[in-house]
Amino acid sequence: MSSERVDSESKVSGNQANIPARIRRELDIDDGDKLRWCIEDDGTLRVTVIQQRRGTFGDFDGYDGDEETAVTTDHDAWGVDVE
Numbered sequence: 001m002s003s004e005r006v007d008s009e010s011k012v013s014g015n016q017a018n019i020p021a022r023i024r025r026e027l028d029i030d031d032g033d034k035l036r037w038c039i040e041d042d043g044t045l046r047v048t049v050i051q052q053r054r055g056t057f058g059d060f061d062g063y064d065g066d067e068e069t070a071v072t073t074d075h076d077a078w079g080v081d082v083e
Helices: 021-027
Strands: 034-039 045-050
Touching: none
Parallel strands: none
Antiparallel strands: 034 045
16 A cells, blocks of 8 residues: 555544545444554554454354263363363
8 A cells, every 4th residue: 555645534523533434435344343553663653443243153053962071171271172
C-alpha cells in the first residue's frame, strides 16, 4: 500500500472519529469489531481490524460419540488426548 494514497478522510469530533463507509465496506468492519492502533518508529500509524466472531458454535450440537472418556485422565488441560 502506497503511503501517498488517500483512500478517504474523516473528521475528529471530541475524542471520536468516524470510519468512512467505503473503508468499512472494503474491510468488512461491523458493529462490535475492534481497531488496534500502533504507532510505528517512523511515526506511521497502523490500524488493524480485529473482527469479532459471532455464532462460531451456533450450529454445534455437541459430540455424541460411541466411546466415553474420562476427562481428567484421558485428556490434558487443552482437551488433547493423552498418549
